[in-house]
Amino acid sequence: xxxxxxxxxxxxxxxxxxxxxxxxxxxxxxxxxxxxxxxxxxxxxxxxxxxxxxxxxxxxxxxxxxxxxxxxxxxxxxxxxxxxxxxxxxxxxxxxxxxxxxxxxxxxxxxxxxxxxxxxxxxxxxxxxxxxxxxxxxxxxxxxxxxxxxxxxxxxxxxxxxxxxxxxxxxxxxxxxxxxxxxxxxxxxxxxxxxxxxxxxxxxxxxxxxxxxxxxxxxxxxxxxxxxxxxxxxxxxxxxxxxxxxxxxxxxxxxxxxxxxxxxxxxxxxxxxxxxxxxxxxxxxxxxxxxxxxxxxxxxxxxxxxxxxxxxxxxxxxxxxxxxxxxxxxxxxxxxxxxxxxxxxxxxxxxxxxxxxxxxxxxxxxxxxxxxxxxxxxxxxxxxxxxxxxxxxxxxxxxxxxxxxxxxxxxxx
Amino acid sequence: xxxxxxxxxxxxxxxxxxxxxxxxxxxxxxxxxxxxxxxxxxxxxxxxxxxxxxxxxxxxxxxxxxxxxxxxxxxxxxxxxxxxxxxxxxxxxxxxxxxxxxxxxxxxxxxxxxxxxxxxxxxxxxxxxxxxxxxxxxxxxxxxxxxxxxxxxxxxxxxxxxxxxxxxxxxxxxxxxxxxxxxxxxxxxxxxxxxxxxxxxxxxxxxxxxxxxxxxxxxxxxxxxxxxxxxxxxxxxxxxxxxxxxxxxxxxxxxxxxxxxxxxxxxxxxxxxxxxxxxxxxxxxxxxxxxxxxxxxxxxxxxxxxxxxxxxxxxxxxxxxxxxxxxxxxxxxxxxxxxxxxxxxxxxxxxxxxxxxxxxxxxxxxxxxxxxxxxxxxxxxxxxxxxxxxxxxxxxxxxxxxxxxxxxxxxxx
Numbered sequence: 090x091x092x093x094x095x096x097x098x099x100x101x102x103x104x105x106x107x108x109x110x111x112x113x114x115x116x117x118x119x120x121x122x123x124x125x126x127x128x129x130x131x132x133x134x135x136x137x138x139x140x141x142x143x144x145x146x147x148x149x150x151x152x153x154x155x156x157x158x159x160x161x162x163x164x165x166x167x168x169x170x171x172x173x174x175x176x177x178x179x180x181x182x183x184x185x186x187x188x189x190x191x192x193x194x195x196x197x198x199x200x201x202x203x204x205x206x207x208x209x210x211x212x213x214x215x216x217x218x219x220x221x222x223x224x225x226x227x228x229x230x231x232x233x234x235x236x237x238x239x240x241x242x243x244x245x246x247x248x249x250x251x252x253x254x255x256x257x258x259x260x261x262x263x264x265x266x267x268x269x270x271x272x273x274x275x276x277x278x279x280x281x282x283x284x285x286x287x288x289x290x291x292x293x294x295x296x297x298x299x300x301x302x303x304x305x306x307x308x309x310x311x312x313x314x315x316x317x318x319x320x321x322x323x324x325x326x327x328x329x330x331x332x333x334x335x336x337x338x339x340x341x342x343x344x345x346x347x348x349x350x351x352x353x354x355x356x357x358x359x360x361x362x363x364x365x366x367x368x369x370x371x372x373x374x375x376x377x378x379x380x381x382x383x384x385x386x387x388x389x390x391x392x393x394x395x396x397x398x399x400x401x402x403x404x405x406x407x408x409x410x411x412x413x414x415x416x417x418x419x420x421x422x423x424x425x426x427x428x429x430x431x432x433x434x435x436x437x438x439x440x441x442x443x444x445x446x447x448x449x450x451x452x453x454x455x456x457x458x459x460x461x462x463x464x465x466x467x468x469x470x471x472x473x474x475x476x477x478x479x480x481x482x483x484x485x486x487x488x489x490x491x492x493x494x495x496x497x498x499x500x501x502x
Numbered sequence: 503x504x505x506x507x508x509x510x511x512x513x514x515x516x517x518x519x520x521x522x523x524x525x526x527x528x529x530x531x532x533x534x535x536x537x538x539x540x541x542x543x544x545x546x547x548x549x550x551x552x553x554x555x556x557x558x559x560x561x562x563x564x565x566x567x568x569x570x571x572x573x574x575x576x577x578x579x580x581x582x583x584x585x586x587x588x589x590x591x592x593x594x595x596x597x598x599x600x601x602x603x604x605x606x607x608x609x610x611x612x613x614x615x616x617x618x619x620x621x622x623x624x625x626x627x628x629x630x631x632x633x634x635x636x637x638x639x640x641x642x643x644x645x646x647x648x649x650x651x652x653x654x655x656x657x658x659x660x661x662x663x664x665x666x667x668x669x670x671x672x673x674x675x676x677x678x679x680x681x682x683x684x685x686x687x688x689x690x691x692x693x694x695x696x697x698x699x700x701x702x703x704x705x706x707x708x709x710x711x712x713x714x715x716x717x718x719x720x721x722x723x724x725x726x727x728x729x730x731x732x733x734x735x736x737x738x739x740x741x742x743x744x745x746x747x748x749x750x751x752x753x754x755x756x757x758x759x760x761x762x763x764x765x766x767x768x769x770x771x772x773x774x775x776x777x778x779x780x781x782x783x784x785x786x787x788x789x790x791x792x793x794x795x796x797x798x799x800x801x802x803x804x805x806x807x808x809x810x811x812x813x814x815x816x817x818x819x820x821x822x823x824x825x826x827x828x829x830x831x832x833x834x835x836x837x838x839x840x841x842x843x844x845x846x847x848x849x850x851x852x853x854x855x856x857x858x859x860x861x862x863x864x865x866x867x868x869x870x871x872x873x874x875x876x877x878x879x880x881x882x883x884x885x886x887x888x889x890x891x892x893x894x895x896x897x898x899x900x901x902x903x904x905x906x907x908x909x910x911x912x913x914x915x
């Protein structure tokens with residue numbers, strides 16, 4: 090992509106009412122645009138990051154056998170009345186159709202859709218177990234929406250739902266998905282600081298689990314176990330005297346961002362909708378369900394909260410909109426054009442700063458946008474038949490022979 | 503995909519209130535599920551079709567230089583008041599947030615978002631022209647929603663918006679996107695029967711254009727020119743005495759489905775929001791805009807309306823959820839398993855009917871689901887070291903040596 094063709098421009102400052110670091114940087118760098126509190130547009134650069142996250146999550150969910158589908162946001166009132174959440178759920182957007190006179194909820198989650206849907210397909214033990222997922226837009230009337238991408242009134246979420254005959258099978262699959270989640274956080278660069286955190290299960294389960302990423306700006310407090318990627322959240326740390334064999338008092342209190350949560354729903358929703366299965370002897374039993382959520386913008390927001398410095402974002406390799414930021418300084422246009430074409434041919438994802446602006450502006454924008462590898466071509470580097478390669482997370486660059494990059498970029502780094 | 507793992511099952515009948523052929527077949531075959539009038543879930547098979555359509559459209563829109571992004575569904579009332587459409591647009595869903603007390607519209611289209619957004623980025627002639635697109639969910643409070651996927655209250659749409667300095671540039675780009683649309687319809691199998699149809703431009707333009715696909719079940723009436731893929735719609739046929747050099751009376755009246763439309767918005771929205779550019783002499787002028795829509799479910803619905811018989815759907819190759827439906831009859835499980843593994847290794851997309859049901863049920867389901875190529879393996883075909891290959895749109899199949907399919911499926915057909 091030639092940067093001169095990109096309509097977005099970096100901005101000196103973010104909107105004044107934007108308190109969070111993630112939104113400030115993402116807005117200034119041209120990844121997102123704030124439409125209202127909790128509602129953002131993903132601009133071309135931000136959309137590329139979103140697609141990378143989406144693909145990683147899709148691969149891992151397909152890896153645990155999840156079948157992808159797509160459920161609607163418009164949901165009928167009666168389904169929400171069946172579970173008692175039409176009146177109880179604070180953050181449910183509700184409205185009436187002018188023409189049909191129907192009352193709709195705007196889906197904040199999809200238990201009320203997926204459970205009655207599966208009544209059509211689950212009859213006997215032969216139909217279980219299985220799981221489905223979707224990557225779909227959720228709507229939540231949040232009381233506060235000031236954390237940038239960390240809490241949106243509209244946001245894309247991956248939600249997976251699994252259906253089981255037995256508690257044993259449900260528990261085994263729950264662990265399998267938890268492992269897949271760990272892989273997701275590893276792939277997006279948060280593996281080392283993301284903790285599998287025991288949390289309260291709400292009304293329908295003993296415990297649920299959160300994935301909590303350590304960071305100073307986190308809104309949550311968790312209690313971590315030294316040497317393990319395990320933690321408990323604040324709500325429940327006082328309930329028990331020991332966790333994972335460690336006395337509660339010896340756990341370390343830390344700030345974190347909740348990047349995902351998973352729940353054992355047990356038979357809460359299947360009971361409400363009468364989702365049952367028949368065993369070999371003909372006995373009818375309730376289906377056991379789990380659900381597994383992960384908000385895509387929130388994950389991106391968390392990555393930015395963790396990986397940035399005062400100059401801008403520092404993208405992990407797997408999430409960066411482009412792998413390489415090629416910067417051409419005055420008088421090197423011809424060489425830079427040739428290199429850009431070559432890199433594209435090699436299949437390297439390149440953002441090519443071919444704009445007619447000062448070197449200072451180019452470097453500042455590159456730091457703000459945060460692409461992991463920067464290649465600078467100037468008359469100075471060309472004197473040495475070279476190009477400067479600098480990693481975004483390092484202070485110093487190094488000269489690399491330009492012909493080597495032409496031969497193979499991958500081999501030069 | 504092993505069909506035994508697919509949770510959906512084919513159904514003998516569609517919901518009684520479902521009048522349209524497209525929804526009846528898609529529901530019975532397990533592609534979609536009806537949640538409410540105009541609101542459907544895309545089940546795994548339907549989701550695969552949706553992804554194929556999405557990828558074709560994305561490729562063609564990227565091909566005309568469109569940059570992909572993602573705008574929100576929640577839209578502020580003030581933007582809709584600016585264009586006068588808060589009160590005027592019949593099918594706008596409107597509601598209030600309980601917490602923020604803000605009034606939201608649920609986006610039926612995105613001029614009210616994209617136009618003010620671009621004020622941030624368009625300053626001078628240097629910033630024009632460019633185009634952006636998104637593949638995103640729209641909401642419309644339709645008066646009637648009885649045409650299955652042809653008219654939804656919630657549906658995924660590709661909308662592209664282009665921004666120009668001059669009318670000449672706007673017109674040239676409009677033609678370029680029209681060509682890309684023709685490629686899209688060709689790729690989904692509708693090229694031969696889809697007409698570039700002149701329509702009324704509404705209040706802000708002389709003419710707009712619809713892409714109309716001929717089919718008996720179509721709700722629209724168009725007037726086609728013999729030997730050309732051109733037509734005019736009913737609204738305007740009486741306005742002029744000749745069209746494309748042909749007297750109106752000699753045009754052929756036909757039934758059609760509108761599968762897309764494109765508009766020259768001129769300066770309607772840029773005027774409303776003050777979206778302007780400055781020319782070389784410093785003179786400020788309004789930006790000229792076009793918009794180009796295409797509904798993905800509607801396109802799928804149109805394909806099914808056109809390509810089906812009384813047994814079920816007949817998918818065009820590029821939209822089929824799988825390329826091959828492999829059907830194993832009793833006693834051939836081992837040979838079929840081996841062939842399935844081999845086809846998957848060859849990169850062929852296969853739905854493998856490994857279920858323990860009667861041959862009649864397997865064949866009926868295969869016809870209903872409509873995958874273009876069917877491979878049947880039975881003890882009879884195995885006696886001749888063969889497998890039966892039958893195209894969904896042909897009556898008769900032929901025997902093919904099974905070892906040839908093992909070597910390369912692509913070369914055997």
